[in-house]
Structures are given as structure tokens and as C-alpha cells.
Amino acid sequence: MADELQSVEAALGALLDGVAPLPAETVPCDQTAGRVLAASVAARLDVPPFDNSAMDGYALRAVDAGRVLPISQRIAAGQPAGPLIAGTCARIFTGGEIPPGADCVVMQERVEVREDGIRVPGDIPSGDNVRRRGRDVQAGNELLAAGTRLEAAALGQLAGQGVTEVEVRRRPRIALLSTGDEVITPGQPLAPGQIYNSNRPMLTRLVERFGGDVVYTAGVPDDFEATCRTLTEAAEIADVVITTGGVSVGEEDHVKHALERLGQLDMWRLAMRPGKPLALGRLPHEGAEARFIGLPGNPVSGYVGAWLFLRPLLGELLGCPALKTLPRIRARSDFATRTQARRHYMRVSLTFDEDGARAHAFADQNSAVLSSCVTANALAVIPAHSELHSGDPVDCLWLVEA
Ligand SMILES: Nc1nc2c(c(=O)[nH]1)N[C@H]1C(S)=C(S)[C@@H](COP(=O)(O)OP(=O)(O)OC[C@H]3O[C@@H](n4cnc5c(N)ncnc54)[C@H](O)[C@@H]3O)O[C@H]1N2
Numbered sequence: 385m386a387d388e389l390q391s392v393e394a395a396l397g398a399l400l401d402g403v404a405p406l407p408a409e410t411v412p413c414d415q416t417a418g419r420v421l422a423a424s425v426a427a428r429l430d431v432p433p434f435d436n437s438a439m440d441g442y443a444l445r446a447v448d449a450g451r452v453l454p455i456s457q458r459i460a461a462g463q464p465a466g467p468l469i470a471g472t473c474a475r476i477f478t479g480g481e482i483p484p485g486a487d488c489v490v491m492q493e494r495v496e497v498r499e500d501g502i503r504v505p506g507d508i509p510s511g512d513n514v515r516r517r518g519r520d521v522q523a524g525n526e527l528l529a530a531g532t533r534l535e536a537a538a539l540g541q542l543a544g545q546g547v548t549e550v551e552v553r554r555r556p557r558i559a560l561l562s563t564g565d566e567v568i569t570p571g572q573p574l575a576p577g578q579i580y581n582s583n584r585p586m587l588t589r590l591v592e593r594f595g596g597d598v599v600y601t602a603g604v605p606d607d608f609e610a611t612c613r614t615l616t617e618a619a620e621i622a623d624v625v626i627t628t629g630g631v632s633v634g635e636e637d638h639v640k641h642a643l644e645r646l647g648q649l650d651m652w653r654l655a656m657r658p659g660k661p662l663a664l665g666r667l668p669h670e671g672a673e674a675r676f677i678g679l680p681g682n683p684v685s686g687y688v689g690a691w692l693f694l695r696p697l698l699g700e701l702l703g704c705p706a707l708k709t710l711p712r713i714r715a716r717s718d719f720a721t722r723t724q725a726r727r728h729y730m731r732v733s734l735t736f737d738e739d740g741a742r743a744h745a746f747a748d749q750n751s752a753v754l755s756s757c758v759t760a761n762a763l764a765v766i767p768a769h770s771e772l773h774s775g776d777p778v779d780c781l782w783l784v785e786a
């Protein structure tokens with residue numbers, strides 16, 4: 385492969401090329417939090433299903449405002465309302481059905497309660513404090529679009545329709561392989577030269593946030609045959625195989641060669657910092673192919689690589705547009721920096737004041753310094769071969785899950 389660095393855009397294009405959404409499955413609504421709708425859902429009910437009161441008060445005809453009105457019925461939420469007798473009002477509570485004939489509600493704080501009824505102020509317009517049938521949702525209209533991630537409000541909308549199950553995309557199955565003889569699992573004592581595996585829990589959580597499911601994890605020793613065996617096993621069950629480490633140029637870095645033997649290496653060496661040795665490709669298995677993302681071992685390179693490559697890949701597999709791109713925010717930098725051949729994705733925290741967004745960079749931007757990611761909520765994108773001064777505008781990618 386040529387020596388020059390590949391652009392992030394070209395690499396992403398190669399990774400997503402030919403990726404189609406996964407099959408749909410029917411899932412009970414109470415198990416669909418965070419899942420992605422495979423088909424749009426049409427409303428079958430008007431919401432609200434009947435005109436109802438927005439206030440505790442009295443329902444009346446607007447033409448009767450300004451008079452003393454006897455109370456002819458009492459309508460609590462959940463009770464059916466009878467027609468309103470002309471020249472009277474109905475005691476009503478928030479959510480109670482507006483009685484046929486009434487066209488407005490006066491809140492109880494605005495009336496004078498008397499022996500013979502209530503005195504209503506004269507300025508009550510027709511429609512006041514009435515929530516019309518179908519104001520929120522009309523039966524037959526689209527309630528939720530295909531590709532919607534089912535979060536709190538969408539789950540509420542489904543329940544509001546009495547829906548109990550929906551068609552969602554199968555969650556992408558992810559294999560997470562950690563290479564490196566030095567990497568061990570927390571719980572074991574740390575021998576000299578060893579480090580604990582920070583990448584696995586970090587990436588597991590990102591996979592969850594991006595809508596995937598880690599179905600396979602393994603540690604891979606720095607050995608070519610063992611790397612091939614584990615990649616083959618992972619590709620049998622996963623839609624996406626992720627490795628960490630072992631993608632650089634040392635003789636203990638076996639991942640690229642294993643990928644070349646078993647499948648296809650599409651991209652390697654990207655014009656980005658951190659993450660230069662990131663490798664992308666595919667691993668065929670029985671007529672299908674798992675996509676492959678080889679993240680560098682440095683935890684920050686893995687973290688940034690997951691946001692830039694894994695998130696859009698899961699967006700394609702889930703048919704979820706919100707996962708495909710990160711929102712961009714222009715902020716004022718509070719730091720100065722200079723880049724060479726690679727675009728720098730700097731970990732920053734964005735704050736907002738009356739002048740807009742401000743980007744604060746973590747002091748140590750080294751790719752082994754995971755502290756820089758803990759409070760970062762964005763990546764400031766510094767173009768290659770450029771110089772940024774403090775106070776300059778800088779484009780930032782906001783790290784939101786969807
Ligand atoms: N001669 C060169 N050396 C390096 C180059 C280069 O171009 N020429 N690139 C550097 C860059 S940039 C990066 S990034 C790293 C990436 O190397 P690898 O992907 O091969 O990663 P490893 O060498 O296996 O590990 C790097 C680093 O990360 C630690 N690590 C690995 N796995 C984990 C884990 N699961 N949890 C926590 N930390 C982990 C590992 O111990 C190393 O310290 O290569 C540079 N070298």
C-alpha cells in the first residue's frame with residue numbers, strides 16, 4: 385500500500401461502502417429503549433382522543449363570559465361529560481372532557497365563587513384552555529419515522545398510541561479483541577511491564593451508546609497464527625470486528641497481515657491525529673462479510689477512532705441517520721496549536737456563554753493520555769498544515785450518541 389496517508393473521508397467512504405441496514409425484528413416496546421425503528425409507525429389514535437381541559441376550573445360557552453353561571457355538572461378526568469345546559473357552566477379538572485356545547489375553560493383562580501354559582505370575568509375567548517382532540521397527533525399521520533432512535537419521548541409517543549411492540553433493527557453484533565501480551569484484565573495482579581485493559585470497557589460502553597451489542601471479547605497474544613484464529617472466530621458471529629493495538633509497524637503488530645490473509649485491508653495509515661495506524665477492512669464469512677476496524681492500542685486513538693468510524697458504521701447498520709454524522713459547532717478556541725501532515729482531533733470541553741461556544745483544550749493531547757477524554761464533550765478539528773491562535777474560531781464535533 386502506498387506510503388502517503390489516506391484522508392479520513394476516503395477511509396470512512398471505504399468502510400461504509402456497500403453496508404446495508406440489518407434485518408428487522410419485532411420487539412416488545414418495554415425492551416426497545418435505545419433501539420432504532422426499522423419502519424415508520426403510523427398513528428392509529430388522535431392524541432388527545434377528545435377535547436379536554438388544560439386547567440382546573442369551569443367549562444362554559446364564551447358568549448356567557450362576564451355573567452354569574454350556576455354549576456350544572458362536575459367532570460373529573462376519566463369521567464364522560466354530558467352536554468352543557470345553556471346558561472350554566474361545568475366544574476372541570478385538568479384532563480377532563482369538555483362537555484358538548486362548552487367552548488372554553490376559565491381557571492378557578494379567576495372566578496368568584498358564590499351561593500348561586502360563579503362569576504366569570506368577561507374576557508374569556510372561545511377556545512381558551514381547551515386542548516383540542518388531535519392537537520398532538522392525528523390518526524393516520526406518521527407518528528415516528530423509520531430510523532428514529534427510541535428514546536424517552538418516542539417511547540412515550542408509542543405508549544400514547546397503545547402500541548405494545550414495534551419493528552426495530554437487529555442490534556449490530558460486535559466482537560472486541562484486545563491485542564497485546566502486556567494487556568491484562570482488572571482483577572489480576574499487575575506484573576512489571578503489564579497494563580490493565582482500559583480499551584475493552586471503554587469501547588464496550590461506546591458500542592452500547594451507539595446502539596450495538598458486544599457479543600464476543602477476547603485477548604489476543606502477539607502472535608500471527610493466534611491473531612488469525614481469533615479473527616476467524618470473531619467474524620463467524622459478529623457484524624463488526626474491532627481490534628485494539630497491533631496495527632502499527634513493529635514486528636509484534638500482526639493485525640494487518642492477518643487481515644490481509646483472511647480478508648481485505650481497505651485502508652491503513654490515515655491523515656489524522658490521534659489514530660494514524662488505524663486499519664479498516666473486511667473479513668468474509670460464509671458469503672457474508674464482517675466489517676473490520678483496527679484501532680490503535682493507545683486508548684485515546686481508540687476513543688477518537690470509535691467516534692469517527694464505529695459510530696457512523698453502526699448508523700448504517702441500524703439505518704439511523706442521526707448516528708451517521710456528528711453535529712458540528714463553531715467555537716472560539718482558548719488555545720493555540722499548529723499541525724503538520726495530519727488533521728488533529730483535539731479533545732476539548734465546550735462551554736457556552738453570551739458570546740456563544742468556547743472550546744477549552746485538555747493540556748496534554750498525547751494519544752496515551754486517556755484523562756483528556758474524561759471531561760471532553762467535543763473534538764476540535766484542526767486542519768492539516770495549519771496554525772490556530774487563541775481566540776480563533778474552530779469547528780468542533782459534538783460527542784453526542786445520536
Ligand atoms: N516506528 C513507529 N512506531 C509507531 C508509529 C509509527 O508510525 N512508527 N505509530 C505510533 C502511533 S501514532 C500509534 S497510535 C501507536 C499504535 O500502535 P498499535 O496500534 O500497534 O498499538 P500497540 O503498539 O499495540 O499499543 C500502543 C499503546 O497502547 C497500549 N495499549 C494497547 N492495548 C491497550 C489496552 N487494551 N488498554 C490500554 N492500553 C493499551 C500499549 O500498551 C501501548 O502503550 O504506535 C506508535 N508507534
Ligand code: MOO
Pocket residue numbers: 656657658659660661680682685751752
Ligand atoms: O496517531 Mo497515534 O494515534 O498518535 O496516537
